[in-house]
Amino acid sequence: MDLLTGFKIFIEKEQLFAPDQSLLLAVSGGLDSVVMAHLFKAAGFRFAIAHCNFQLREAESVRDESFVKTLADVLQVPFHHIRFDTLTYTESKRVSIQVAARELRYEWLEETRTKAGYSFIVTAHHMQDSVETLLMNLSKGTGISGLHGILPAQGKIIRPLLFAQKEDLLAYAQENGISYVEDSSNLTTKYTRNFFRHKVIPVMQEANPGTVPNIAASIARFREAEVLYQQALEKHVRRLVEQKGNMYMVPVLKLQKTIPMQTVAWEIFRKYGCTPPQLPQVLELLDSTSGKIVETATHRIIRDRQWLLITPLVETEAAVIVIEKDRSVVATANGILRLRTVVRKEQTPIPASAAIACLDKASLQYPLLLRRWRQGDYFYPLGMRKKKKLSRFFIDQKLSVPQKENIWVLESSKRVVWIVGLRIDDRFKVTQHTKDQLTIEWEAL
Amino acid sequence: MDLLTGFKIFIEKEQLFAPDQSLLLAVSGGLDSVVMAHLFKAAGFRFAIAHCNFQLREAESVRDESFVKTLADVLQVPFHHIRFDTLTYTESKRVSIQVAARELRYEWLEETRTKAGYSFIVTAHHMQDSVETLLMNLSKGTGISGLHGILPAQGKIIRPLLFAQKEDLLAYAQENGISYVEDSSNLTTKYTRNFFRHKVIPVMQEANPGTVPNIAASIARFREAEVLYQQALEKHVRRLVEQKGNMYMVPVLKLQKTIPMQTVAWEIFRKYGCTPPQLPQVLELLDSTSGKIVETATHRIIRDRQWLLITPLVETEAAVIVIEKDRSVVATANGILRLRTVVRKEQTPIPASAAIACLDKASLQYPLLLRRWRQGDYFYPLGMRKKKKLSRFFIDQKLSVPQKENIWVLESSKRVVWIVGLRIDDRFKVTQHTKDQLTIEWEAL
Numbered sequence: 055m056d057l058l059t060g061f062k063i064f065i066e067k068e069q070l071f072a073p074d075q076s077l078l079l080a081v082s083g084g085l086d087s088v089v090m091a092h093l094f095k096a097a098g099f100r101f102a103i104a105h106c107n108f109q110l111r112e113a114e115s116v117r118d119e120s121f122v123k124t125l126a127d128v129l130q131v132p133f134h135h136i137r138f139d140t141l142t143y144t145e146s147k148r149v150s151i152q153v154a155a156r157e158l159r160y161e162w163l164e165e166t167r168t169k170a171g172y173s174f175i176v177t178a179h180h181m182q183d184s185v186e187t188l189l190m191n192l193s194k195g196t197g198i199s200g201l202h203g204i205l206p207a208q209g210k211i212i213r214p215l216l217f218a219q220k221e222d223l224l225a226y227a228q229e230n231g232i233s234y235v236e237d238s239s240n241l242t243t244k245y246t247r248n249f250f251r252h253k254v255i256p257v258m259q260e261a262n263p264g265t266v267p268n269i270a271a272s273i274a275r276f277r278e279a280e281v282l283y284q285q286a287l288e289k290h291v292r293r294l295v296e297q298k299g300n301m302y303m304v305p306v307l308k309l310q311k312t313i314p315m316q317t318v319a320w321e322i323f324r325k326y327g328c329t330p331p332q333l334p335q336v337l338e339l340l341d342s343t344s345g346k347i348v349e350t351a352t353h354r355i356i357r358d359r360q361w362l363l364i365t366p367l368v369e370t371e372a373a374v375i376v377i378e379k380d381r382s383v384v385a386t387a388n389g390i391l392r393l394r395t396v397v398r399k400e401q402t403p404i405p406a407s408a409a410i411a412c413l414d415k416a417s418l419q420y421p422l423l424l425r426r427w428r429q430g431d432y433f434y435p436l437g438m439r440k441k442k443k444l445s446r447f448f449i450d451q452k453l454s455v456p457q458k459e460n461i462w463v464l465e466s467s468k469r470v471v472w473i474v475g476l477r478i479d480d481r482f483k484v485t486q487h488t489k490d491q492l493t494i495e496w497e498a499l
Numbered sequence: 500m501d502l503l504t505g506f507k508i509f510i511e512k513e514q515l516f517a518p519d520q521s522l523l524l525a526v527s528g529g530l531d532s533v534v535m536a537h538l539f540k541a542a543g544f545r546f547a548i549a550h551c552n553f554q555l556r557e558a559e560s561v562r563d564e565s566f567v568k569t570l571a572d573v574l575q576v577p578f579h580h581i582r583f584d585t586l587t588y589t590e591s592k593r594v595s596i597q598v599a600a601r602e603l604r605y606e607w608l609e610e611t612r613t614k615a616g617y618s619f620i621v622t623a624h625h626m627q628d629s630v631e632t633l634l635m636n637l638s639k640g641t642g643i644s645g646l647h648g649i650l651p652a653q654g655k656i657i658r659p660l661l662f663a664q665k666e667d668l669l670a671y672a673q674e675n676g677i678s679y680v681e682d683s684s685n686l687t688t689k690y691t692r693n694f695f696r697h698k699v700i701p702v703m704q705e706a707n708p709g710t711v712p713n714i715a716a717s718i719a720r721f722r723e724a725e726v727l728y729q730q731a732l733e734k735h736v737r738r739l740v741e742q743k744g745n746m747y748m749v750p751v752l753k754l755q756k757t758i759p760m761q762t763v764a765w766e767i768f769r770k771y772g773c774t775p776p777q778l779p780q781v782l783e784l785l786d787s788t789s790g791k792i793v794e795t796a797t798h799r800i801i802r803d804r805q806w807l808l809i810t811p812l813v814e815t816e817a818a819v820i821v822i823e824k825d826r827s828v829v830a831t832a833n834g835i836l837r838l839r840t841v842v843r844k845e846q847t848p849i850p851a852s853a854a855i856a857c858l859d860k861a862s863l864q865y866p867l868l869l870r871r872w873r874q875g876d877y878f879y880p881l882g883m884r885k886k887k888k889l890s891r892f893f894i895d896q897k898l899s900v901p902q903k904e905n906i907w908v909l910e911s912s913k914r915v916v917w918i919v920g921l922r923i924d925d926r927f928k929v930t931q932h933t934k935d936q937l938t939i940e941w942e943a944l
Contacts, residue, residue, distance in 0.1 A: 188637075189703070190706075192633075192637075192710075192713070192714055192717060193703050193706060193707040193709075193710040193713060193714065194707060194709075194713055195709070195712075195713030195714070195716050195717050196717050196720075197717070197720045197724070198643075198720070198721065198724040200717075201646075246706055246707070249705070249706045250706060253702050253705070253706070254699070254702050254703055254706065257698050257699050257702050258634070258638050258699055260694070260698070261635075261638060261691055261694045261695060261698070261699065262638040262639060262691070264638075264639075264640070265637075265638040267640075268637070268638060268639055268640030269637055269638065269640070271640050272637060272640050272641050272642070272645075274761075275641075275642045275643070275761075275762060276643065277759075278759035278761055278762035279642070279643040279724070279728050279762065281758060281759040281762075282727070282728045282731035282732055282735075282759065282762065282763075283724050283727045283728055283731070285731040285734075286727035286728070286730040286731035286734075287727055289730075289731075290727075313726060314722075314723035314726040314727065316719075316720075316723055317720060317723035317724065317726075317727065318727075
């Protein structure tokens with residue numbers, strides 16, 4: 055099959071774009087991108103050419119820029135170009151030249167695409183590039199997502215040459231008398247990539263000349279395997295993760311029995327800031343006692359009886375946790391609330407601890423809200439007929455500023471029910487008429 | 500962590516064997532297997548040593564054998580050994596020396612294991628071996644199953660050194676003054692494996708010194724990913740493949756809508772002899788007309804209206820297809836039966852074609868059987884009061900021997916109902932009393 059036919063078939067098979075869409079081709083002037091531009095012309099697609107001059111190779115950079123401009127003229131398509139002060143960017147952002155070039159390039163391409171109304175940015179990655187990516191990921195260590203190589207479509211970037219081998223592009227250029235410039239350095243590829251390109255892959259090809267197309271065919275299969283992986287994973291996550299407000303609950307026993315446990319646990323906890331080296335600590339919670347905590351960058355994972363509770367590390371001031379009627383546990387950044395309803399028996403004493411609130415359930419209106427206290431909040435302290443400002447109450451209690459910051463208030467239809475861990479409101483206390491008693495325990499972490 | 504501790508932890512984690520089980524260690528005399536034997540001794544496990552002398556390296560082979568015998572004496576464990584005439588085997592079986600050695604070795608090890616009552620055969624494959632396997636599979640092209648490297652347990656073979664790197668084994672030997680023999684050739688590894696060991700992996704390590712442990716860690720994840728893959732796959736197969744007797748039916752529309760289609764289709768059809776190059780042909784059936792067929796090595800895959808029917812290529816003489824009352828299609832190696840029940844209307848004519856049987860459903864007893872005709876079979880040919888031997892009927896019909904071999908007989912409680920495609924039995928014909936008529940069409944393939 056000739057290159058142009060393969061190109062059209064690949065675009066259709068992967069549904070990269072529609073024939074009426076206009077595209078922005080990133081063209082460096084090298085073999086891959088120049089052949090790509092010619093293929094787009096030959097196929098009759100609508101496109102423009104974009105070129106970045108990173109001003110890192112002096113005369114060579116200027117030569118490339120004017121080469122690509124001429125190419126755009128010859129192909130009679132719009133030409134977009136820019137010159138970057140890459141070195142200054144590198145210094146100010148403290149990143150490597152490779153990272154700088156990459157960031158500058160994609161930012162400008164996306165800006166140009168949006169402004170001029172192109173549907174997609176098109177890059178000239180081919181089969182070898184994708185195989186290099188897979189092998190690099192492998193040598194660094196990877197999960198299944200590292201096996202899909204370079205994707206044909208990702209957001210607004212498409213790569214219609216992934217079906218083609220470097221040699222095919224070279225042959226096409228020769229057959230069609232297409233000239234291109236030789237890059238003395240390839241800015242957008244790191245050293246490691248060049249090493250895999252020039253050292254690793256050639257040795258593998260010595261063992262098996264079909265290495266590149268064989269790995270490319272495997273990549274196509276891995277992409278589908280990843281879909282199956284995700285399907286099975288989603289089922290496990292639905293089964294294992296229960297959301298309660300801004301908290302997530304994972305049942306310990308169910309997770310322990312899950313097959314495959316490690317991977318499913320990883321895929322669950324990574325979403326809450328868990329890193330690979332932290333995973334063993336999180337899994338230790340499965341065998342530990344209630345109260346043990348692992349902190350990730352963003353969340354607390356708390357062993358609480360038969361559950362792992364996942365709760366955000368920092369509650370924003372605006373954070374409001376909604377507590378529905380059936381809720382039995384609420385985890386916050388600094389403590390856990392446990393709720394249970396019991397039928398009130400007159401002889402049962404009311405615990406003296408301020409950490410336990412005994413409330414007349416009939417006096418409450420659901421959903422309850424758990425929120426930070428605010429200036430202007432007031433309540434009727436238990437045993438008093440007169441309302442009191444919370445700010446005043448806190449002074450009487452001699453709370454420090456950080457203590458005050460950590461105070462939670464339980465609210466029922468805009469009325470304060472409980473200053474959590476300190477005092478309940480008189481209007482919600484248990485009386486001789488109480489039938490259902492809501493007991494809430496506060497366990498500070 | 501020292502090697503012995505890592506060894507014990509790995510055995511427990513992978514549940515390779517129980518402490519009271521006795522094991523048969525395959526020991527060549529090289530570093531890996533000798534260190535393994537010492538680890539088993541140090542851990543206090545029960546084991547014996549087995550050594551194969553392939554008699555391919557003359558004096559060296561004899562040296563290795565006596566070295567391993569001495570090792571068994573020193574470790575005070577039973578010693579099993581054998582000498583193979585590997586070259587003769589190679590010639591008589593026409594296989595390579597590598598294949599010969601492998602076959603001879605595992606056959607003899609398994610025999611020894613069974614006879615002497617060992618629980619498992621133990622081989623000394625380590626982390627590098629597994630990484631080599633993965634990279635070799637990749638360069639040849641593979642699906643997800645090629646990514647699990649060498650498995651820690653497979654049938655009666657276990658590999659408790661897969662957690663360890665070659666260097667760890669070497670260090671252990673040096674620290675503990677363990678001597679071993681140097682193999683001038685490693686018989687059980689192919690040229691390709693040695694090439695990956697000595698050429699490919701060292702280059703990858705140049706790019707990333709952690710390549711081997713990184714790939715090994717990935718392998719552990721891929722093994723779990725494969726489990727998720729299988730879970731999702733099984734769900735698709737259950738949804739897509741319907742068994743009817745010895746035939747399987749796949750609904751075309753459902754398969755076309757399946758995501759990911761290619762992989763799920765491959766995993767379904769490979770079980771019925773489909774090879775990778777045949778898959779595109781099978782998938783073409785999804786867009787083709789009724790009657791198109793793809794033959795695999797073992798099965799026929801037939802496009803039949805909204806279904807793909809999968810039926811064994813060769814029906815054994817003993818093959819009997821059971822037809823339950825609700826069955827509407829039956830596929831055989833040489834044709835398809837379609838069954839439908841209609842309420843008999845007197846004016847409806849009975850088709851003249853011998854390929855269509857119109858039967859009085861009330862006269863039939865389910866399940867019906869479809870089978871090859873047998874010597875001694877007889878029936879009452881339509882329109883006759885006298886029974887006739889099938890052998891006689893075939894002579895009258897002037898059937899050739901191969902034609903006779905392909906004849907199917909439909910049977911209802913041991914009575915012949917229809918000589919398929921030729922003549923129905925008079926006892927089952929439609930009469931004026933028939934209410935439900937069973938119409939069966941025979942479509943030869």
